[in-house]
Amino acid sequence: MSSTLGLSWDQHHLGQEVQMGSVARRSFASENVVNRDHALPNPSWNKDLRLLFDQFMRKCEAGSWKRLPSNNHSPQSFQDFQTRFVDPKLPKEQISQARLFTRSFEDGLGFEYVMFCNDAEKRVVCFFQAGPYLQGAPGFTHGGAIATMIDATTGMCAFRAGGVVMTANLNINYKRPIPLCSVVVMKSQIDKVEGRKVFVSCNVRSVDEETLYSEATSLFIKLDPNKKLA
């Protein structure tokens, strides 16, 4: 699934509040993450992530970039999602526990990240700190965790340019392993849009941008408001 969909979790969760009654209220009561903006510094952010955050917040003041809160809402996509949500076969008790994958860890243990977009240039930058629970090889970040953040970043890039989208293809070249607990800079941009297809590329580099960790391309499909997801 496109992480664009996932990244709008808070918004849809609120939609569930309306739709799902007690189940959603249990969920609401059991998680204080629903209305929280996760894309702001917390005590687990290391020096690199804070410096990058401050640097881009200054760019935001200059007007070319915009920080993307995790609970960023879009009326259009909200409506689109609502038309797709809820498979009646899903076990309600478990669904009431649902959390967006990239925000399902306690602060600092999993995915710590903030995204900034430059809509004029059709670019999204993500600063990602890989927590200790994302380990693959000893001391290094799991390839699946890297794939997850690439999907999230390119998905947001496609969403900014094309509205509600779903991941159709994700192609990642892993050049070098990413040390666990380090921060990486993920830069994505729209390569082209053909009808409902949105082509996005992304590279993952070290904070000093001298080390290229991964390169990826993603293909997203704009969702048809008249069709359900599955």
Added chain:
Amino acid sequence: MSSTLGLSWDQHHLGQEVQMGSVARRSFASENVVNRDHALPNPSWNKDLRLLFDQFMRKCEAGSWKRLPSNNHSPQSFQDFQTRFVDPKLPKEQISQARLFTRSFEDGLGFEYVMFCNDAEKRVVCFFQAGPYLQGAPGFTHGGAIATMIDATTGMCAFRAGGVVMTANLNINYKRPIPLCSVVVMKSQIDKVEGRKVFVSCNVRSVDEETLYSEATSLFIKLDPNKKLA
């Protein structure tokens, strides 16, 4: 990073016990997951996962298949990993909290899975139940969580055939979204081995195998015992 490396986490963690002294002991004390075999049924497994598990355990008795415990050890890979582990720059306090990404959630909330291998046919099958913390779009499994399990399954397939490997490429076509909290069948096989390159393919289907959710190819590189990971 190859999830093959990741999947051997327990083994390497024990290696750290030897190497890292107090840090490793803290880690050991803080996690009872170190020696636990996660690839066995727990109360969170649904009926589908239990049925598939029982079905393949019977195949294991017949001799053609083998269940792969999460703490599966391999003397050769153990030594290879030890020669690569620990970047001195890593923050020890955080590294002491490190957990294998695919086993970092409480039972039932994240990745619940068991893998079986058929070495004669160079195949690995993974039965995966996507917990509620792996959500992407409301009611569906995050594309990054699917990519993670594809990396894990194809990585194990490559490991069984080629020893210690690292993911070089992961190319995933997402055909249909996977309902959250459902179980999928992931089948991987070695396509070819060229020198240090191991080519693996994988498909993800519904339990009745009638729905094709995803198709993927992975390229893994056998690690050179004389070189470090980074």
